[in-house]
Amino acid sequence: MDSLLREIQHDTYIFPEDTNRFITFTAGALNNAWSDWAEIADNLANKFSDKATALLHISALLIENTNIKDETYLIEIAYGDDKTVVTPYRFIAGETTKLPAVQQVRVRADHVPTGEIIYYRMKCETGGKTCDLHIRYHLH
Numbered sequence: 062m063d064s065l066l067r068e069i070q071h072d073t074y075i076f077p078e079d080t081n082r083f084i085t086f087t088a089g090a091l092n093n094a095w096s097d098w099a100e101i102a103d104n105l106a107n108k109f110s111d112k113a114t115a116l117l118h119i120s121a122l123l124i125e126n127t128n129i130k131d132e133t134y135l136i137e138i139a140y141g142d143d144k145t146v147v148t149p150y151r152f153i154a155g156e157t158t159k160l161p162a163v164q165q166v167r168v169r170a171d172h173v174p175t176g177e178i179i180y181y182r183m184k185c186e187t188g189g190k191t192c193d194l195h196i197r198y199h200l201h
Contacts, residue, residue, distance in 0.1 A: 073120060076112055076196045077103040083125070083193050084109075086136060088185035098144055098180040101196070109196065110178045113140075117173040121197040122150055131155040132186040138170070140177040147171040154192070172201065 077083060082103040089096040101109035119138065127134065133153050139146045148170035173179055183192070 073197055073199050074112065076101075076109050076198065077105075077107060082107065084195060085191050085193050086181055086183045088134065088183045088190045089188055091188040092186060093184055094188060095182045095184050098139065098182050101138070101179050101181050108178075112198065112200075113173055113175055113177055113179065114200065115175055116201040117175075117179075117198055118201065119148060119170045119173070119196055119198050122194055123197070124152060124154055124192055124194050126193040127154040127190065128192075129185065129187055129190045132190070134183060134185045134190070134192055136181060136183045136192075139180050139182075140173045144180060145171075147173060 082105055084101060084103050087096055087099075088094075103109075122136070131153065132155075133151065136150045137146050138148050138150075
């Protein structure tokens with residue numbers, strides 16, 4: 062019962078934590094090509110990995126902006142040297158599509174073990190495009 066309650070009710074945190082900070086993910090240089098894996102950090106070089114002081118669970122991604130509209134993006138978030146994927150996310154943020162430019166997805170990701178480095182990679186229909194986002198997470 063305690064385990065179930067912990068999943069239903071917990072303290073949720075946001076990364077990055079301030080309005081002057083943001084995360085930008087960049088797609089691979091070629092159309093429909095993955096970027097290299099990169100550690101998740103904000104514009105001031107604060108690392109998301111530093112938040113993994115206990116078992117970490119990503120609970121949501123909020124896409125705040127994209128630099129191209131009406132195209133499909135695909136993100137993977139992973140941890141560790143082997144890049145163990147905890148969640149994929151595919152979205153279209155558009156002007157002419159029915160999907161809003163700002164969108165949130167709840168994530169039912171695997172947990173990130175304490176102390177692991179957390180990475181992302183991304184692809185887009187058009188190479189080199191970016192998206193700005195923030196991550197909601199909780200610790201166990």
